[in-house]
Amino acid sequence: MRSCKELREAKSVYWRGKRRDNNDLTADDLALLGTLGSVLPSLESLSLYVTAAGPDGVQRLAVGLGAGALLAVTKVDLYGMHVGDAGASALAAALDRGALPRLESLGLNNTTISDAGLVALAPILRRRPALEELYLWDTPFGDEGLAALLAPPPPAGAQPPPTGVLTKLELLSLNTTEVTDAGCANLAAALDSGLLPALEELALVGIPPACRQRRGESRRVPV
């Protein structure tokens, strides 16, 4: 990519930061990338791994994403970056503004998001009916965050809401999060009640044994 034209026409941007690389992406670069979101109509996939962008890089990227930004992007994968609760909230705000309207796959692995961050992000994600994959492994949220992600069950006798549930979610990765037995029980109840009806793969490595046992009981969640 040696010209702006190539970035303008790129379908995929994949960046893996390198240790001791003085030319790694900075927070300023990510902030700029966010503002460029409105002029990257061809971009379909954005993957950023372990950059030197510091504690607010992802937050600044998200702040720059306006309505309709990254119009064609279906996959965002952030790995090993400090997103944190502030970054998660900023990402939620960007999605709420209408950025990433075609998002199908979101990876936030090893991104320091705790319960507060996921509580902020979850309601927005639930309003994204196209979301098919959500990767959250190695992320320090627990039961509260997971509960926020699962749409609350409708009152007895009430029809399920037409929106606000992850109706197309096929993959949910919760590996090595801080979800406990109680959170797993909540998840199991949600699955039993028909939430996440499209779920095909649930990754639960590194969380309490009861969860894995429950996983083994479920025929429609063959991991």
Next chain:
Amino acid sequence: MALSKLSGDEQGIVFVQLCNVLNPHLAVALSSASNELRTATQALLPQLRTDHEVAAALCLKLGIAELQGAARGEVGLLAR
């Protein structure tokens, strides 16, 4: 309606809508279309130039990383 018939504010709006820091040529071409347009957009061109230079530096950075990654047999950046 001819562009020249628009007010200065309206011409400025059209210009701003055409400002793309990754592709500033359209806006610059519009600015050069007539004396009136040049006058109306004169104050906006320096900011576009500055923003384009910053964006071009990021493009260059991405390009350099791509070349370095390829040289080391690593995948550093893919932009296809």
